[in-house]
Amino acid sequence: MESISIATPPPKFRVSVTKSIFSERWRKLPAKEWSGVSMAGERKPPILRCSRAEEESVDANVAVTHSSDRVTNSTDVGERQNGKCIDDVLEDQGIRIRRRPQTGPPMHNVGPFEFRLENEGNTPRNILEKIIWDKDSELKERKPLTVLHRTLGNAPPPRDFVGALRASYNLTGVPALIAEVKKASPSRGVLREDFDPVQIAKAYERNGAACLSVLTDEKYFQGSFENLEAIRTAGVNCPLLCKEFIIDAWQIYYARSKGADAILLIAAVLPDLDISYMTKICRKLGLAVLVEVHNEREMDRVLSIDGIQLIGINNRDLENFEVDISNTKNLLKGERGEIIRQRDIIVVGESGLFTPEDISYVHDAGVKAVLVGESLIKQEDPGKGIAKLFGKDISVAV
Structure with a gap:
């Protein structure tokens, strides 16, 4: 507010x-x-x-x-x-x-x-809380659900987000890449002045990205649902993750109407019942769900929920924005890691990944996909930055 x-x-x-x-x-x-x-x-x-x-x-x-x-x-x-x-x-x-x-x-x-x-x-006590409060205010101006339902029939059919990650990992032997189309962030400001979301998305796809993440928050990340829709209608084949701060099921329907194939749910914000309920709605709509965790308590909560296929481990503390990639390794130790392997859950590493050594570190910890934004978008050629990130060309096998 x-x-x-x-x-x-x-x-x-x-x-x-x-x-x-x-x-x-x-x-x-x-x-x-x-x-x-x-x-x-x-x-x-x-x-x-x-x-x-x-x-x-x-x-x-x-x-x-x-x-x-x-x-x-x-x-x-x-x-x-x-x-x-x-x-x-x-x-x-x-x-x-x-x-x-x-x-x-x-x-x-x-x-x-x-x-x-x-x-x-x-x-607000921190930036994430401020974002959530402002998102709550934004939702008061939304379209009626009855109007939104009429647009769902015109949305392109959902694509297999989870399947694309599995296929990429099996072909390349390295974590599948979810490349993020992001202009700015609250902690770093504007990351790319010459920001063309469609051209960046196409460059990521050409250079080996299995899926794309598109920031839709306008106030803090300078993104939009129009960017998501433009990428989807431009002929990009990679499945699209709607990167939004979701606090209401209405937002899921809106993301699907704009062409999303997957959505993000943040355990630091949503109670277990909401995560479970929203996951069921996504299953009905054909959307994949990436549930993001930051600590052991959140990981344990998410593992107690049925139907979870994707868990993102964010190495950034969303209260103070400090980054530590050892967080991924710590959360995949012992019994938690064993449960994830038994259930064949894909773990996505997020934040703080800038070098081939970083990718190798989280891969060894059990990560089969990574979501990367800043270290790619700031490259002169974001698409070619993928080879630098992985230490090799991963496009040939995708």
Whole structure:
């Protein structure tokens, strides 16, 4: 949620101007009252929801519950009906990224402006939390689901993302490459000024990428769903991962309507029920799911969820953005690594991969695919940068 400072604040507090507030008293309402409350604290018509039993009984034929403008997530259906607010669910599962902004002191009207003292309860603690709060605000402006459903029939058929990774690994003997089409990042700023997403995607494909990842977040990564759609309609054959901060099932349908073949779910943000529920929706739509983890707690949570085929290990701490590729090796040790091998789950190494030695290190740890963005996009020729990254030409076998 955007805020504008208008005065020099005392420690831990500052006066700000904001557009709306989600009052703390609504956050703690029991589930039976929650459905009639809007994010602005106003009463609204109740949202139609299925029961927990109905949700758990569906598999490939997921019965998505929605009103005309909202898909109900599993957390809404399950935990809130059990009397838990979402912050309690996140805390129980060790999720530090809070999902609801704008708590704390009430608003004060002065002329045309609304003022509020900012404190720990309504100020993002790190960049990922800020991104998630802003994403929540963006979703209030989305198309109604009924309109979105009409566009799904025009979307190109989904392609086999997992199959493409397996085929590349079997042919090359090195981790399959998911090359990322990314213009900027919050930590590095603009990575490439002469950014042409279609030409970059084609260069990656020519030089051995098995799949592509396309950043769709506009505010922090200067990406867009238009880039995803343009790459898909330009004749690029590589399956496409929609790299978005997904917090609502509606976003999955939107990604599919734009031609996505796979989506990213971040365990640091999503409770287990949402990951499970969204995975079922993706199965219904023919989408692959890459579930991203950062630590042992998240890895254990994801391994407890049925139907997981792809696990991404991000070596970047999303709270402080520090990178350590030994994180991949640590998370694949012992029993966790054995479970992954038994289930034939593809592990994708993410972040901090710049040299052939880095690729070899994560490969030896058990990684069969890598997702690489910055070390390629900053090359003069991003496509030819793939050979430098792997220490050899991997395009001949793809």
